[in-house]
Amino acid sequence: MFRNLTEAYSMALxxxxxxxxxxxxxxxxxxxxxxxxxxLGVLEMAAIHxxxxxxxxxxxxAPAENARVARSASEFFSEVLAPxxxxxRGFREANAILENLNxxxxxxxxxxxxxxxxxxDALEESKRLERMKNELISVVSHELRTPLTSIHGSLELVLRxxxxxxxxxxxxxxxxxxxxSRRLVRLVNEMLDxxxxxxxxxxxxxxxxxxxxxxxxxxxxxQAYAEQWQxxxxxxxxxxxxxxxxxxxxxxxVLTNLLSNAAKFSPPGETVELRAxxxxxxxxxxxxxxxxxxxxxxxxxxxxxxxxADPSATRPREGSGxxxxxxxxxxxxxxxxxxxxxxxxxxxxFHFDLPRWREAGDEVDAAGVSRxxxxx
Ligand SMILES: Nc1ncnc2c1ncn2[C@@H]1O[C@H](COP(=O)(O)OP(=O)(O)OP(=O)(O)O)[C@@H](O)[C@H]1O
Ligand SMILES: [Mg+2]
Numbered sequence: 001m002f003r004n005l006t007e008a009y010s011m012a013l014x015x016x017x018x019x020x021x022x023x024x025x026x027x028x029x030x031x032x033x034x035x036x037x038x039x040l041g042v043l044e045m046a047a048i049h050x051x052x053x054x055x056x057x058x059x060x061x062a063p064a065e066n067a068r069v070a071r072s073a074s075e076f077f078s079e080v081l082a083p084x085x086x087x088x089r090g091f092r093e094a095n096a097i098l099e100n101l102n103x104x105x106x107x108x109x110x111x112x113x114x115x116x117x118x119x120x121d122a123l124e125e126s127k128r129l130e131r132m133k134n135e136l137i138s139v140v141s142h143e144l145r146t147p148l149t150s151i152h153g154s155l156e157l158v159l160r161x162x163x164x165x166x167x168x169x170x171x172x173x174x175x176x177x178x179x180x181s182r183r184l185v186r187l188v189n190e191m192l193d194x195x196x197x198x199x200x201x202x203x204x205x206x207x208x209x210x211x212x213x214x215x216x217x218x219x220x221x222x223q224a225y226a227e228q229w230q231x232x233x234x235x236x237x238x239x240x241x242x243x244x245x246x247x248x249x250x251x252x253x254v255l256t257n258l259l260s261n262a263a264k265f266s267p268p269g270e271t272v273e274l275r276a277x278x279x280x281x282x283x284x285x286x287x288x289x290x291x292x293x294x295x296x297x298x299x300x301x302x303x304x305x306x307x308x309a310d311p312s313a314t315r316p317r318e319g320s321g322x323x324x325x326x327x328x329x330x331x332x333x334x335x336x337x338x339x340x341x342x343x344x345x346x347x348x349x350f351h352f353d354l355p356r357w358r359e360a361g362d363e364v365d366a367a368g369v370s371r372x373x374x375x376x
Pocket of ligand 2: 257260261319322323324
């Protein structure tokens with residue numbers, strides 16, 4: 001491009017010097033303009049002009065002189081252009097350094113931004129935890145205060161009666177106080193249990209556990225409670241003769257919580273059904289009732305601590321709403337999963353899946369004890 005331009009420029013210049021007049025000058029001028037629009041610098045333009053001029057003059061000289069002048073012209077140019085090229089190289093190098101600095105700066109800004117975002121997330125998380133803690137404290141205080149107020153009130157009445165010499169009705173007041181203190185003890189125990197499971201302090205002794213007798217024991221152990229609600233508990237269908245990887249006491253706790261809920265929410269005269277099935281590596285246990293179902297808007301909170309659906313919609317409120325959160329925490333620790341299906345007015349089925357016990361040499365995929373082996 002540079003070469004073409006030089007030639008065209010020198011031709012125009014030669015024409016002009018030959019006397020072609022204004023038109024040739026205009027042609028040279030336009031070539032100069034084009035060079036500038038094609039981003040040649042002023043120095044480069046000057047070089048083109050010089051070279052064109054020399055080329056024209058050379059043509060006009062005698063041929064013998066031609067070669068000598070051409071050589072000295074070329075020497076002259078290389079000398080003239082050397083500093084300019086150096087400057088250009090200098091610019092290029094400076095530019096590269098600036099680009100490096102720029103990208104380094106960009107990287108640093110990105111790092112600082114990332115650090116800022118992480119700090120902001122941590123702050124949000126700690127605010128969220130703080131909010132959760134405050135909520136929990138207010139719920140717990142409320143749960144504790146209700147039975148405590150009742151105990152306090154009952155004992156106060158008994159005391160007044162004793163002071164005034166009359167003890168009539170003391171028995172039933174003490175009965176109320178006793179019932180509430182039992183509720184209080186249960187609540188505190190459940191909260192401690194929950195905390196131990198969640199913090200990982202609770203020891204889970206995971207071992208091969210025969211499912212079938214376990215389900216039978218669970219029904220026996222909860223039948224009396226269910227009878228209070230005039231509900232029957234029954235084992236339905238064939239229970240597969242398999243073993244699960246579980247801590248038997250904790251498994252019993254899970255079954256008790258689900259069976260007692262199902263009984264509590266069943267209408268009198270109904271039957272709660274317990275059944276089990278297996279897939280390749282899992283065992284599913286389900287508890288089905290024909291109660292009122294779980295309100296749709298409450299479903300996302302079923303496993304939350306202290307969460308209870310509107311009591312007026314079901315039975316009079318009983319319990320603290322900790323049962324299912326403990327149940328879920330236990331199933332999680334056993335490496336299982338819990339879920340439910342519910343239909344308003346028709347009933348609810350809670351089910352949980354546990355890892356099936358594998359034979360010798362295999363590992364248990366339950367959380368907690370991961371390398372239990374059969375002792376043979
Ligand atoms: N089978 C069920 N049918 C209908 N609602 C249920 C059923 N199981 C649980 N629920 C709803 O979920 C809530 C939470 O159950 P959860 O077992 O955690 O607490 P609770 O039974 O009320 O009290 P706790 O178990 O501490 O004695 C219940 O209060 C009830 O509203
Ligand atoms: Mg319960």
